Amino acid sequence: MPASTMAARSQSPRDAPRGPAASRRRGGARSDRDGDLKMDIAVKGRGRIGKSSSAPSSSRDPASRTSRGEARGGMLSGTARRAILRQAAAGDVSMREPKPTNSRGGLVELSITGWEKSKASGNADGGVSSLIGWLEKKASHRLGSRTRDVKVKKSRKEGSAVIISVPSEHVGALIRMNGYEWAGTNVTIERLGGSKNSSVEVKSQAEETKAMLRGVLERRYNADTKVLDLSALGQDEELNKANVFDKNSTTRKIFPALMRVLEFSFDTEAERHAAVTGVSLANNGLIDLADVTSLSQTLPKLQNLDLSSNNFKGLSSLQNWRKRFSQLQHLVLSNNPLEQAEPEYPAEVVKWYPTLRFLNNVQVRTEEEATQKAAPTDLPFPIRTPNFQDEGGIAEGFVRTFFAGFDTDRAALAAHYYDNLSDFSFAVNTQAPRDPEATQATEKQEWDQYIKSSRNLKKISQPQARQNRHFRGPKAVADAFATLPKTKHPDLATEARKWMVEAHIQPGVPDPTGQSASGVDGFMITVHGEFDELDATTGQAGKKRSFDRTFIIGPGGPSGVRVVNDLLTLRAYGGAQSYDPDNFEGWNANATAARTSDATPDPAVPQLPAGLTIEMAEQMVAELQKQTNMTIQYAKDCLEQVGWDFQKGLEAFANVKGNLPGEAFVGGA
Amino acid sequence: MATLTETDYTRVSTDTGEQFVDAYYTALDGSRNQIKSFYVPTAPIVNGRGVPHISYNGEVLQDASIFQERFEKQMPWTHFEPQSVNVHVMNPSMASLGDKPSKRDAERNMSLVVQVSGFVRLHERKEGPVRGFSDSMVLVPNKEEVGGRGTGKQDHGRRWLIQSQNFRFVV
Numbered sequence: 001m002p003a004s005t006m007a008a009r010s011q012s013p014r015d016a017p018r019g020p021a022a023s024r025r026r027g028g029a030r031s032d033r034d035g036d037l038k039m040d041i042a043v044k045g046r047g048r049i050g051k052s053s054s055a056p057s058s059s060r061d062p063a064s065r066t067s068r069g070e071a072r073g074g075m076l077s078g079t080a081r082r083a084i085l086r087q088a089a090a091g092d093v094s095m096r097e098p099k100p101t102n103s104r105g106g107l108v109e110l111s112i113t114g115w116e117k118s119k120a121s122g123n124a125d126g127g128v129s130s131l132i133g134w135l136e137k138k139a140s141h142r143l144g145s146r147t148r149d150v151k152v153k154k155s156r157k158e159g160s161a162v163i164i165s166v167p168s169e170h171v172g173a174l175i176r177m178n179g180y181e182w183a184g185t186n187v188t189i190e191r192l193g194g195s196k197n198s199s200v201e202v203k204s205q206a207e208e209t210k211a212m213l214r215g216v217l218e219r220r221y222n223a224d225t226k227v228l229d230l231s232a233l234g235q236d237e238e239l240n241k242a243n244v245f246d247k248n249s250t251t252r253k254i255f256p257a258l259m260r261v262l263e264f265s266f267d268t269e270a271e272r273h274a275a276v277t278g279v280s281l282a283n284n285g286l287i288d289l290a291d292v293t294s295l296s297q298t299l300p301k302l303q304n305l306d307l308s309s310n311n312f313k314g315l316s317s318l319q320n321w322r323k324r325f326s327q328l329q330h331l332v333l334s335n336n337p338l339e340q341a342e343p344e345y346p347a348e349v350v351k352w353y354p355t356l357r358f359l360n361n362v363q364v365r366t367e368e369e370a371t372q373k374a375a376p377t378d379l380p381f382p383i384r385t386p387n388f389q390d391e392g393g394i395a396e397g398f399v400r401t402f403f404a405g406f407d408t409d410r411a412a413l414a415a416h417y418y419d420n421l422s423d424f425s426f427a428v429n430t431q432a433p434r435d436p437e438a439t440q441a442t443e444k445q446e447w448d449q450y451i452k453s454s455r456n457l458k459k460i461s462q463p464q465a466r467q468n469r470h471f472r473g474p475k476a477v478a479d480a481f482a483t484l485p486k487t488k489h490p491d492l493a494t495e496a497r498k499w500m501v502e503a504h505i506q507p508g509v510p511d512p513t514g515q516s517a518s519g520v521d522g523f524m525i526t527v528h529g530e531f532d533e534l535d536a537t538t539g540q541a542g543k544k545r546s547f548d549r550t551f552i553i554g555p556g557g558p559s560g561v562r563v564v565n566d567l568l569t570l571r572a573y574g575g576a577q578s579y580d581p582d583n584f585e586g587w588n589a590n591a592t593a594a595r596t597s598d599a600t601p602d603p604a605v606p607q608l609p610a611g612l613t614i615e616m617a618e619q620m621v622a623e624l625q626k627q628t629n630m631t632i633q634y635a636k637d638c639l640e641q642v643g644w645d646f647q648k649g650l651e652a653f654a655n656v657k658g659n660l661p662g663e664a665f666v667g668g669a
Numbered sequence: 670m671a672t673l674t675e676t677d678y679t680r681v682s683t684d685t686g687e688q689f690v691d692a693y694y695t696a697l698d699g700s701r702n703q704i705k706s707f708y709v710p711t712a713p714i715v716n717g718r719g720v721p722h723i724s725y726n727g728e729v730l731q732d733a734s735i736f737q738e739r740f741e742k743q744m745p746w747t748h749f750e751p752q753s754v755n756v757h758v759m760n761p762s763m764a765s766l767g768d769k770p771s772k773r774d775a776e777r778n779m780s781l782v783v784q785v786s787g788f789v790r791l792h793e794r795k796e797g798p799v800r801g802f803s804d805s806m807v808l809v810p811n812k813e814e815v816g817g818r819g820t821g822k823q824d825h826g827r828r829w830l831i832q833s834q835n836f837r838f839v840v
Contacts, residue, residue, distance in 0.1 A: 323796050354798075379791070380743035383838065384727030429753035429786040433801040433840040456753040457687055467679045470757070502835055504722050504729075506807060508780055510760045517765050524782075526805050526835045548803035548839060550784045552759055565757040567784040567805075574801050574840035 107153055107165040109192040110174055116160055118183035127183065128155065128162055134182055135164070139173040142223040143275060144265035148173070163192060176215060181237075212238065213254070213261045227278035227304065230258070234285065252291040259298040278304030282332075286310040288317040296324035303327055308360075309335040314342050315349070322352050329370070330358040383578065386502045395503040395523045398553055398561055403489045403527075406481075414478035417563045419556065421510070424477045424566040425470045426484075427456040432546075432571035446543070449485050450570055477566075486534040488541060500528040500579035509564055512556035522554035522564065530573060546574040620646050625666070628653050634664040672775050678758050681776045686756030686783045689808060689829055694749035694787075701740045708733030709809065709830045722833035733831075745792045749802075753786040759807060777810040777828070788840070801840025807833045 112131065120127030132152050141148035150173060154165040166174060171191065178189040216238055220229045233239060233254055266272040276299055281292055286307070295302075302325050312318060315338060331349065338345055346359055355370045357363060390396055398417075405413035418424070428450045447454075454460070455469035471480040490498040502525070509522030527549045532541035552565040617639070624635040627650065635649075642648035673681075689707075696703045708721045711732045723730040730736050759780040766774055785804040790797045808829040 326796070379745070380739040381726045381728060381836075387724050387727050387729050423757045425755060425757065427753045427755040427784070427786070431752050432786060433788045433799055435840070455755050457683055457756065458752065458754055463676065463680055463683070466683050467676065470679065500837060500839070502724060502727070502837070504724060504833065504835070506722075506833055507720070508760055508763065508807075508809070508832070510762075518763055519760050524805065524807065524833055524835065526803070526837070528803055528837060528839045546839065548784065548786055548805075550782065550805040550835075552782055552807075565759055565782045567755050567757060567782060569753055569755070569784060569786040569803065571753075571786060571801075578800070578838045578840055 106168060108168045108171045110164050110166065110171065111158075111161045111190050111192045112164065112187055113161045113190075114186055114188045115162065115182065116185075118185045120183045128157065131162065131182065131187075132164065135174060135177070138177055138180070138219070139170060141173075141218060143218050143221040143228075143262075150174070176211060179241075209257075210261060213258055214265070217258060217262055217265070221276070223275075225278065226276055227280065228262075228276045229280045230255075230284075231280045231306070232283040235283075255292050256294045259294040263298055273299065273301045277302065278306075278330075280306035282306050282308045282310070284310055286312065288312070289320040293320055296321055300324060301327050304330040306332040307336070308332045312336040312338045314338045315345050325353065326355070328353045328356055331356060332360055334360045386500055386579075387504065388502055389504040390523075391505070394561060395525050395553070398523075398551070399501055399503075399525060399527060400492055402551075403492065407486075407488055407531075410481035411478045414474045414481060416559055417553075417557065417561065418474045418477045418566075419512070419562050420473045421512070422474070422477060422563045422566070423470065423472050424480060424563075424568075425455040426450070426453065426480075426568035426570060428454040429456065429569055429571040433574060434572045435575035436577065447570075449483075453480065453483060454570075485542075486536060486539075487531040488534055489529060489531045497580055498530055498576045500526075502526050506552060509552060509554035512554070512562065520555060522552060525551040525553060527551075528579065530576065544573040546571050617644065620644065620649075624649055624653070628657070629665050630660075631664060631666055634660070672770060672772060673761070677772075677776065678761060678779070681779070682756045682758050682781050685808070685829055686754060686781060690751050690754050690783065690785055692827075693831075694751055697740060697749050698747050701737060701744070704737035704740055705733035706827060707831055708736070709832050720832050721830075723831075724835045726837060746794075746797070748790040748794070748797075749787065750789070751785045751787040751804075755784045757782045763809070777812065779810070780832070781808040781829070782806070783808060800838045802836060803839045804836045805834065806831050 112135070115127065115131050118127050118131070120130045123130060132155055136150050136152055139148075139150040148170070150166065150170045152164045152166055156163050174189055175191065177187075179186055181187075216236065217228065219238075221227075222229065239254060262276075263272065266275065279295060279299065279302055281295070284292070286292065287310075305325065305328060307318075312333070313336075317338070318333075331353065333339070333345070333349070346364070349359060350356055350364050355365075357365050357367065357370050388395070402413065402417065405416065428447050430447055430451075453469050455466060457466065460466055460469065471477050492499060492501075503523050506522050506524040508519035511517075511520045528547070530544060530546045533543045533545065534540065535542055548569040548571075550565070550567045551563060553561055554564050556562040617636075620639055621632060621635045624630065624639060624646065625632055628635065630638065630653070638652055639646070639649045642652050693707050696707065708723070711734075712720050719731045721731065721733055723733065723736055725736070759782045761779050762775075763778050763780055766778055770778070783804075783806045785806075786802075787804075788799050788801050790799050792798065809832045811827050811830050
């Protein structure tokens with residue numbers, strides 16, 4: 001696919017990153033996405049490049065571990081932390097915003113003061129409109145299954161205060177922002193005509209903690225880049241202000257709680273994965289992953305991960321995540337002591353994550369390489385071109401006729417190829433692996449139309465049921481075909497990539513004439529492909545499915561070819577990557593090798609070198625035949641063996657003509 | 670031929686197919702030194718009709734010991750999981766058995782087509798990559814006359830052998 005190749009190749013590491021690192025850099029000085037909260041972060045570890053790794057906290061010996069553990073005990077004991085988590089999980093605290101019980105509760109007025117000295121005071125309106133924009137944005141929920149869009153309905157200036165009117169269900173979210181910093185100044189938000197917090201129902205401590213954590217996540221989430229910025233948690237003003245956590249152990253205590261709250265914000269895993277594709281854990285002073293390991297459980301499908309500017313001493317401190325994040329595309333590890341300690345680490349990390357494209361903003365794999373890596377090719381049986389052994393185009397003709405007929409007229413097809421001894425049955429593999437790039441969702445009872453007659457012996461154990469799900473003779477086969485949904489298969493010629501068709505000669509196929517009990521030669525044909533189910537009344541394409549179909553065909557019947565056996569497996573759409581020619585190992589080399597080693601020449605599919613048309617080849621064969629009197633087949637074989645060089649063909653002929661059998665010549669033998 | 674009923678054919682073919690599939694994939698995973706015992710011995714190639722015919726992801730092998738060696742020496746850890754199995758009788762009567770064949774002989778006088786759909790996990794348990802596969806085989810009874818070593822008087826050894834096979838990764 002040249003287009004995608006070009007695209008991937010032209011992508012320089014510089015313009016590629018959309019991950020946490022990118023968003024981090026874009027911000028310049030550290031700030032959250034809105035630029036509204038100056039977090040004043042001491043960039044821990046930044047200045048460490050070049051320094052030896054003997055930083056004071058570097059030791060991993062048991063003694064210092066113990067002391068670290070003690071330090072972590074800190075103000076909030078493990079018991080307290082567990083209590084918070086338990087409450088969060090137990091459901092006495094609703095992790096989701098309580099549903100507004102009375103959404104038509106009218107408007108509530110809030111007064112905002114302390115905003116006048118902001119950086120936006122130079123604006124024409126003194127900054128009021130940008131203040132309101134900030135309030136709306138800040139109070140809205142973007143992270144979660146139920147998003148909340150806060151709108152300020154009315155606003156007016158009253159002395160030094162701005163009075164806003166908002167729907168009552170949003171009051172809580174706005175009051176919670178009391179004391180937040182906006183454009184360089186702290187704003188005070190109060191309910192008008194009420195005491196400071198009277199509007200907000202009294203909350204339990206756990207509920208407040210939950211709301212606080214929810215706010216932290218919300219503030220650190222960028223809905224556009226889908227990045228959750230959990231960097232420098234120890235310096236987070238709101239977390240510190242909440243005063244629940246001891247400063248030295250903030251990350252350790254808070255992280256699992258944050259992950260818990262994140263999980264509760266979404267109804268389904270899929271929604272969570274779709275909303276958050278990148279996480280930054282930069283500047284958290286991490287020496288290993290113990291504090292943050294829950295990330296890999298909460299967001300196992302993460303694509304972008306920033307671990308820069310921590311205190312990882314070596315790859316061993318990242319070992320926990322070696323097998324996690326199977327879809328990781330972009331990882332940042334810069335500004336960690338391991339860079340100096342283990343300069344060879346990138347090679348190892350690239351091995352850990354088979355789909356990784358960028359490490360520290362440097363491209364380590366192209367898009368194609370990463371996709372191929374997902375489908376391992378380092379097996380002793382690499383994916384090769386189809387092995388299609390035919391004679392006189394019998395197998396090819398059968399496949400073409402069969403699938404065209406299956407889509408258009410199954411009754412006629414059954415009468416054409418099936419006789420009284422022809423067997424058909426099908427089996428549904430409901431659990432088959434799906435397309436790695438799947439977009440189709442699984443529906444309930446999605447195999448209903450098939451399952452009644454499915455003969456999957458793993459599921460159907462009664463002998464009578466097995467016998468009943470086995471159809472013999474044109475009538476029974478036609479009836480069984482009729483129970484299956486209408487289909488449309490891709491075109492065999494123009495959409496060959498969606499098919500994998502193989503055939504080989506199968507000895508011992510029953511002889512319908514009864515002359516040879518041990519049987520005659522037929523073909524085993526295996527077809528893997530896909531089809532669209534068509535709606536019976538509208539003819540609209542519906543569900544896409546994949547199938548495997550194994551035929552044994554032999555001589556006989558009205559058309560000269562009869563189906564002896566027809567076994568069909570139906571399964572969920574599995575994509576066509578596994579037989580895409582782009583993934584074939586050494587595609588050209590093998591094609592030639594297969595040619596020369598193939599014992600049965602296949603006149604239907606000549607293998608021609610590039611630049612040689614079939615017409616030119618035919619002329620060469622005709623000319624060689626004229627000059628040597630060889631048969632067409634021998635002349636063709638001769639030219640194939642010399643790579644379609646006419647002069648060499650003549651020389652080869654001169655060398656071997658004495659040894660050629662009579663049948664090699666026209667009118668011979 | 671006449672001595673077996675349709676019920677007999679269904680029973681023999683499906684039981685055989687199931688047992689064979691279980692034993693065969695177990696051997697691919699865990700007893701790779703047994704693999705070649707599941708195939709008919711190699712017979713000389715005549716007009717491209719050599720047996721066994723083993724087509725594996727497009728590569729054709731006509732010798733089960735080569736196939737076994739690849740598995741033994743090069744194949745990483747695997748776990749094959751046949752999720753769907755279906756079997757038909759291909760040839761119900763492969764040889765003339767005389768007037769009154771025993772039921773046992775008649776039951777060993779047919780060839781079978783087996784179709785399997787499943788997945789294989791590669792490299793490691795739980796976290797290794799998964800590929801979907803489709804495997805089709807023709808099984809013949811293990812008898813001297815079809816080139817096998819037979820199962821002996823005590824009926825030891827495998828009763829059925831792969832004569833031809835087509836395997837593909839399909840997902």
